[in-house]
Amino acid sequence: MTKTTIPIHLDINGQHHELQLEPRVTLLDALRDRLAPTGTKKGCDHGQCGACTVHVDGERVLACLTLAAQAQGRAITTIEGLAREGELHPVQAAFLEQDAFQCGYCTSGQIMSAVACIREGHAGSDDEIREYMAGNLCRCGAYPHIVAAVRQAALEVAS
Amino acid sequence: MRDFSYLRATSVDAAREAAALPGAMLLAGGTTLIDLAKCGVTEPDTLVDITHLTGLDRIEVNERGATIGALARMGHVADHADIKSRFPAVSEALWQAASAQIRNMATMGGNLMQRTRCPYFRDPSNFPACNKRQPGSGCSAIGGVTRGHAVLGTSEACIAMYPGDLAVALVAFDAVVHLGERRVSVDDFFLLPGTTPDREHAIELGEMITAIEIPGTAAARRSTYLKIRDRQSYEFAAASAAVGIEFEADGRTIRDLRVALGGVATKPWRARAVEDALKGKVLEPETVRAASLLAVEGAVDHGANHYKIELAPRVVARAILKLGETA
Numbered sequence: 001m002t003k004t005t006i007p008i009h010l011d012i013n014g015q016h017h018e019l020q021l022e023p024r025v026t027l028l029d030a031l032r033d034r035l036a037p038t039g040t041k042k043g044c045d046h047g048q049c050g051a052c053t054v055h056v057d058g059e060r061v062l063a064c065l066t067l068a069a070q071a072q073g074r075a076i077t078t079i080e081g082l083a084r085e086g087e088l089h090p091v092q093a094a095f096l097e098q099d100a101f102q103c104g105y106c107t108s109g110q111i112m113s114a115v116a117c118i119r120e121g122h123a124g125s126d127d128e129i130r131e132y133m134a135g136n137l138c139r140c141g142a143y144p145h146i147v148a149a150v151r152q153a154a155l156e157v158a159s
Numbered sequence: 160m161r162d163f164s165y166l167r168a169t170s171v172d173a174a175r176e177a178a179a180l181p182g183a184m185l186l187a188g189g190t191t192l193i194d195l196a197k198c199g200v201t202e203p204d205t206l207v208d209i210t211h212l213t214g215l216d217r218i219e220v221n222e223r224g225a226t227i228g229a230l231a232r233m234g235h236v237a238d239h240a241d242i243k244s245r246f247p248a249v250s251e252a253l254w255q256a257a258s259a260q261i262r263n264m265a266t267m268g269g270n271l272m273q274r275t276r277c278p279y280f281r282d283p284s285n286f287p288a289c290n291k292r293q294p295g296s297g298c299s300a301i302g303g304v305t306r307g308h309a310v311l312g313t314s315e316a317c318i319a320m321y322p323g324d325l326a327v328a329l330v331a332f333d334a335v336v337h338l339g340e341r342r343v344s345v346d347d348f349f350l351l352p353g354t355t356p357d358r359e360h361a362i363e364l365g366e367m368i369t370a371i372e373i374p375g376t377a378a379a380r381r382s383t384y385l386k387i388r389d390r391q392s393y394e395f396a397a398a399s400a401a402v403g404i405e406f407e408a409d410g411r412t413i414r415d416l417r418v419a420l421g422g423v424a425t426k427p428w429r430a431r432a433v434e435d436a437l438k439g440k441v442l443e444p445e446t447v448r449a450a451s452l453l454a455v456e457g458a459v460d461h462g463a464n465h466y467k468i469e470l471a472p473r474v475v476a477r478a479i480l481k482l483g484e485t486a
Contacts, residue, residue, distance in 0.1 A: 113260065
């Protein structure tokens with residue numbers, strides 16, 4: 001099959017990007033390979049690990065199972081879009097403070113998921129945090145500190 | 160992933176027309192389709208994106224029941240106040256079905272089209288034989304590692320398990336799939352593998368799921384979805400049960416009972432034998448446990464999945480008894 005590309009316009013962290021991509025390119029590959037903000041990670045590439053979690057129109061989704069073409073016209077936020085004027089997002093700060101990672105590979109997905117988890121109102125207890133963060137796997141097993149970071153950030157965001 | 164062309168449908172009719180062309184498929188949330196395209200299981204020539212169609216994501220609930228648009232996303236339906244209060248089993252099945260990210264992406268119509276997680280089906284390069292993928296090629300699962308395979312509704316051609324949760328709750332409450340004007344019960348929408356495991360749904364070329372309708376009943380209002388898994392969350396069912404119950408005025412005698420099983424069968428599995436055995440009976444633990452054994456009547460195991468035959472009736476009994484406690 002001939003490799004045909006189509007024009008794809010993506011709105012990422014408030015910036016407009018015009019790309020020429022094959023329709024099969026996922027949002028994850030478009031971010032990492034074409035636009036180069038590589039904070040969004042590729043773990044399993046099959047929707048099982050959550051490392052590629054980004055926000056589309058404010059909701060957390062998996063960039064590995066989203067075609068870039070489908071994301072046109074939507075507002076995409078990646079880990080690079082969380083900090084404001086050099087100030088870390090409260091969830092980013094809480095992950096640092098609670099030492100909520102070891103190798104760090106899953107961390108940007110964990111943080112994007114945690115921001116949404118708190119916004120959705122699902123960070124009310126440790127059990128609720130565990131359930132609503134279940135789509136983000138951490139093979140280092142940093143879960144206790146991740147839960148602590150989400151709990152801390154939820155309190156800070158609420159206050 | 161093989162390349163394909165992409166087009167955005169501008170109306171339901173345009174989507175149906177485009178998807179009826181050879182090699183074309185409808186694309187909604189993509190959580191199954193893009194995954195299987197990466198596995199080399201589905202090789203579409205054209206994807207017809209329907210996620211931008213408007214008006215198909217409505218959730219309407221009234222005294223008669225609920226009508227849920229095909230493009231309503233799983234997470235939104237799970238969190239909908241009227242779905243939670245009138246159809247708790249549906250809400251619970253949805254929030255236990257996948258991660259928050261996947262629930263935000265996946266649609267209700269797309270969920271009904273979810274494919275099996277059979278590892279042999281998902282791995283064409285290592286396991287060329289799969290009757291579901293390639294009719295007549297054989298079954299790699301039979302004689303293979305079968306811990307996650309079905310014990311009910313299997314055939315000599317296929318033992319792949321139906322992995323979903325939502326449709327288990329839907330089949331318990333006699334939900335109906337809208338294919339435009341045509342209506343098909345959820346029970347009839349899912350097909351047994353028989354000699355044609357490649358055909359999983361009673362949907363014809365040129366048809367598209369437009370809505371799901373769930374009748375409002377007392378049993379649906381007092382219902383639950385109990386899902387037992389290898390890990391606590393974000394996992395497919397080892398065995399699950401959607402159960403709904405309505406008592407007589409005495410609060411103990413069962414007037415209506417709905418039971419359906421997940422994680423054990425080749426399709427969402429309504430367990431009418433359990434329902435019939437308990438209707439008119441007083442809810443007692445021993446009676447419930449004995450009747451729940453009927454849930455796995457006719458079950459056939461393939462070794463490693465034998466545990467499901469013991470597990471499923473216990474899940475059913477526990478779900479029924481849990482609902483009884485809330486009387």
